[in-house]
Amino acid sequence: GAVVSQHPSWVICKSGTSVKIECRSLDFQATTMFWYRQFPKQSLMLMATSNEGSKATYEQGVEKDKFLINHASLTLSTLTVTSAHPEDSSFYICSASGLAPMSYEQYFGPGTRLTVT
Amino acid sequence: QKEVEQNSGPLSVPEGAIASLNCTYSDRGSQSFFWYRQYSGKSPELIMFIYSNGDKEDGRFTAQLNKASQYVSLLIRDSQPSDSATYLCAVSGNQFYFGTGTSLTVIP
Numbered sequence: 001g002a003v004v005s006q007h008p009s010w011v012i013c014k015s016g017t018s019v020k021i022e023c024r025s026l027d028f029q030a031t032t033m034f035w036y037r038q039f040p041k042q043s044l045m046l047m048a049t050s051n052e053g054s055k056a057t058y059e060q061g062v063e064k065d066k067f068l069i070n071h072a073s074l075t076l077s078t079l080t081v082t083s084a085h086p087e088d089s090s091f092y093i094c095s096a097s098g099l100a101p102m103s104y105e106q107y108f109g110p111g112t113r114l115t116v117t
Numbered sequence: 118q119k120e121v122e123q124n125s126g127p128l129s130v131p132e133g134a135i136a137s138l139n140c141t142y143s144d145r146g147s148q149s150f151f152w153y154r155q156y157s158g159k160s161p162e163l164i165m166f167i168y169s170n171g172d173k174e175d176g177r178f179t180a181q182l183n184k185a186s187q188y189v190s191l192l193i194r195d196s197q198p199s200d201s202a203t204y205l206c207a208v209s210g211n212q213f214y215f216g217t218g219t220s221l222t223v224i225p
Contacts, residue, residue, distance in 0.1 A: 034213070043217040044161070044205070093160045097213075105151065106213060111160040 003027050004096050006109035013084055013116055020080045021112045023094030029074040030096035034106060035067075038091045050077055084116045120144060121208050123216035131224050136193040138219050140206030143187065147210040150182055150189045155203045155218065165191060196223040 003026040013019050023033060035047045035056075048064075050056035050071035058064045068080040077096075081088055091113050095106040122141045130136045138152075149168055153161035167173045167180040167189065179192040189208075193200055201223050206216040 044215050046215075091158075091160075105149070105163060105166060105209075106207070108153075108160040108162065 002098075002105075002107040004030075004094065004107050004109040006094055006112050008112060009110060010113040011115070013114070015085055015116055016083055018080055018082045019084055019114060020078055021092055021094075021114075023077045023079070023096070023109050025075050025096045025098070025107075028096075028098040030077070030098055031074065032097045033071055033077040034095045034097075035069060035077075035079050036093045036095065038093060038111075044093070047079075081114065084114070086116045089114055089116045119216075120212075120214040121206055121216040123204075123206050123219050125217055126220040127222055128219055129222045129224055130196050132196060132198060134196050134223075136196045136200065136221055136223070138191040138193075138204050138206075138221065140189045140191075140208075140216055141187055142189070142206075142208045142214070144208065144210050144214075145184075145187065147187075147208045149209040150180070151207040151209070152178075152180060152189075152191045153205040153207060153215075155205060157202075161205055193221075196221075198223045198225050 005024045007022045033050050036044045038044050047062045048056040048058045050069050052071050052074050056069035071077040093111040095108045097106050152165040154164050155161040165180040167182045173180045177194045181190045203218040203220050205218045208214050
């Protein structure tokens with residue numbers, strides 16, 4: 001149980017275009033979803049936290065107009081990187097937590113590797 | 118002070134030895150404690166969680182929690198080369214915090 005999927009697993013896009021990444025909880029209701037970014041050989045960096053039906057809460061230094069997060073249902077959250085630039089190239093990972101007794105744990109998706117050329 | 122602190126390593130142990138990974142946290146109100154394993158290029162996977170003081174064993178893994186000392190550790194017995202990864206400590210209270218991870222290498 002507690003499976004989280006992400007799509008796509010990797011994407012290459014041109015500078016200036018937008019990319020949408022989907023995160024789905026397959027076998028539980030994800031009341032909260034988290035979006036992380038990880039650069040090579042660095043630790044996870046939390047970008048934002050979203051609760052179903054509410055606006056996402058962004059971490060300091062993360063541009064909310066550039067990284068659009070939508071958590072419209074209990075099984076789906078999307079991250080859209082708008083006007084992507086090469087410095088946005090990174091490994092984007094979502095995680096989800098559900099209702100009790102799962103509310104304390106985060107389950108991670110497999111990640112999406114974004115390369116902006 | 119960071120919410121969760123880990124020694125970044127790298128930690129190297131020979132195959133078959135016990136690997137000991139340590140983590141301290143600052144929020145005394147923290148209630149739940151997790152260990153995640155992350156292989157290079159992959160996302161983290163949950164391997165252990167612990168809520169109560171003491172030890173919790175799962176196969177070759179033992180998580181130890183001492184809330185008075187604000188300390189949580191992970192022991193890996195009979196370490197295998199496949200255990201080579203970065204181990205992330207995470208703490209949950211009002212918020213969820215990750216440590217920066219400890220890189221473990223098990224030498225055959």
